[in-house]
Amino acid sequence: MTYRTVKQLAPAAAPEELFTGQWQNRPSVLDDYKPYLDDRWREGCTNAWKLWEEIIPLGYKGSYQRVRAYLHDKRTSPQSVIARPPTPRAVAGWILRHLETLTETEQLQLKAIRTRCPELDALTRYVRSFATMLTGRQGERLPDWLDAVRQDDLPSLHKLAAGIDRDRDAVIAGLTLRWNSGVVEGHVNRIKMLKRQMFGRAGFQLLRKRVLLS
Structure with a gap:
């Protein structure tokens, strides 16, 4: 020993x-x-x-x-025996996922958490409301969503609302129009990946050729 x-x-x-x-x-x-x-x-x-x-x-x-x-x-037991609380990562995953994709146990756990914590309950409502706007292209609902966020006592969401306000028109367009920059972002990520793969191994000419041929 x-x-x-x-x-x-x-x-x-x-x-x-x-x-x-x-x-x-x-x-x-x-x-x-x-x-x-x-x-x-x-x-x-x-x-x-x-x-x-x-x-x-x-x-x-x-x-x-x-x-x-x-x-x-x-x-x-002289002390109350209770279940081990779920990790923050698990709770965040439950909030961000579609309700129908959660198991019955996960739904019960999330319901219990929301019942015990009004802040997480409000956060869950806002996250799912924003997800509905995003997937349903309902950008016209964004101003009402921002007003509701500001009236609630959730400082972290207040920062998010302030950031959205700085580009409100662009965010509303992104939540409404069918066009997006997904293809462009995909090409940018591909080029960054090639650059990381070749860092310190080849010069610009070879990198340029790989970008053009890939």
């Missing part, structure tokens, strides 16, 4: 504390369904068998014993 390990374990007051942190973060097939179990527990449903039956239609493939063990920990 190294000195570093001894120093780390020395403060433990009981043998059980030596194992703290070793297994808590291991992924489990139940992880995605723990928020649902937590909500039902708070609603007063503590029957493990009933809750196991409820999460099976949601896609749970694990055993009843795993559900029972999780609820047993909630009953006996």
